[in-house]
Amino acid sequence: MHSLPHISVLPGETMEQLQPRSGGIYCDGTLGAGGHTWQLLAASAPDGRVVGVDRDQLAQRTAKERLGADADRVDFVHGSFEDMDKHLAGLGIEKVDGILLDLGVSSMQLDRRERGFSFGKEGPVDMRMDPSQGETALELIERLPEAELARVVWEYGEERLSRRIAKRLKNDAADNKLTSTLVLADSVSACIPAKLKHKSRIHPATRTFQALRIAVNRELEQLERFLEIFVDLLAPGGRCAIISFHSLEDRMVKRCFRELAKTSNLPPDLARKAGERVHPICLPITRKPIIATEEEIQNNARSRSAKLRACKKVSQ
Ligand SMILES: C[S@@+](CC[C@H](N)C(=O)[O-])C[C@H]1O[C@@H](n2cnc3c(N)ncnc32)[C@H](O)[C@@H]1O
Numbered sequence: 001m002h003s004l005p006h007i008s009v010l011p012g013e014t015m016e017q018l019q020p021r022s023g024g025i026y027c028d029g030t031l032g033a034g035g036h037t038w039q040l041l042a043a044s045a046p047d048g049r050v051v052g053v054d055r056d057q058l059a060q061r062t063a064k065e066r067l068g069a070d071a072d073r074v075d076f077v078h079g080s081f082e083d084m085d086k087h088l089a090g091l092g093i094e095k096v097d098g099i100l101l102d103l104g105v106s107s108m109q110l111d112r113r114e115r116g117f118s119f120g121k122e123g124p125v126d127m128r129m130d131p132s133q134g135e136t137a138l139e140l141i142e143r144l145p146e147a148e149l150a151r152v153v154w155e156y157g158e159e160r161l162s163r164r165i166a167k168r169l170k171n172d173a174a175d176n177k178l179t180s181t182l183v184l185a186d187s188v189s190a191c192i193p194a195k196l197k198h199k200s201r202i203h204p205a206t207r208t209f210q211a212l213r214i215a216v217n218r219e220l221e222q223l224e225r226f227l228e229i230f231v232d233l234l235a236p237g238g239r240c241a242i243i244s245f246h247s248l249e250d251r252m253v254k255r256c257f258r259e260l261a262k263t264s265n266l267p268p269d270l271a272r273k274a275g276e277r278v279h280p281i282c283l284p285i286t287r288k289p290i291i292a293t294e295e296e297i298q299n300n301a302r303s304r305s306a307k308l309r310a311c312k313k314v315s316q
Helices: 011-017 033-043 057-075 081-092 107-113 139-144 146-157 162-174 181-189 194-199 204-216 219-233 249-260 268-273 294-299 301-305
Strands: 023-028 049-054 074-078 098-104 232-246 282-284 307-314
Touching: 011 033, 011 232, 011 307, 023 033, 023 081, 023 307, 033 049, 033 098, 049 057, 049 081, 057 074, 057 107, 074 232, 081 098, 081 219, 098 219, 139 162, 139 204, 146 162, 146 204, 162 181, 181 204, 204 219, 204 249, 219 232, 219 249, 232 249, 249 282, 249 307
Parallel strands: 023 049, 023 098, 049 074, 098 232
Antiparallel strands: 232 307, 282 307
16 A cells, blocks of 8 residues: 555454455445455455445545556446445445445645635635536525525534524525635624633634535435435345544434344234244444544544444344
């Protein structure tokens, strides 16, 4: 593996949950720079395979280059993990032994000013993970009514000043002022009182940028659809590991895994009659979410908010 455009979070912990083995087939739904895929390939050598999915064509190119000869054991797919069922069917794969999602954006995406993810770098107000389709952040701000924009900033960014920010952004967009990420960051910053700015350790536009990015990329909807389909794609004994960085995502994953483990309180024959589940479909294999060690956080600040949960399919 060559240089490091992105440092993978919780690498050892993730492999411990997925337990890759030779001959296994795995799907990395968020290929990114290929760091986790590389580990899956190494642990499943010599003949394990990985289907590497990413919405960003930059990820495909970077991962392919970094993986070198190991890329021969990867099927690269440009698309969303919400369509993982279709991607696998397109490759003639019915079931896989493990699935990984490492949500959010990569350092490569953040670092490229032209992608518009960073409040610290001058770029277009874009933020699309797949720049080949969909609405940019500027188009989203222009389209959403003020109250809806405020809801997005509040819910996805947990920003208390969401109403004030939404009003300002709508006005600035109407005056064609939101010409770059730096202008957008200044507009948001102007809504935050000085004493709050001094108190906070993060940039005043952090929460609003996060909220816009989540909305532009329909991140929660995509995760929701994935959670509806992944279990049918796992072979019996197959594992799914999900690394999330936002409390809303972690809650969705936790609820889904809990739901799949549920069985009826009724005796088996009565449960069957009532159409209730006698055996669990999946069992969680992480009782609590796994978080990064202090040492990892020192080396990779992005790992600070990472939460890893995993489950194992126990039904046929
Ligand atoms: C945090 S990075 C993954 C890094 C990777 N695990 C590594 O070790 O290099 C997240 C990647 O997921 C991609 N992504 C996010 N949401 C996606 C979705 N719904 N479908 C496919 N890819 C997605 C992003 O484009 C980004 O490249």
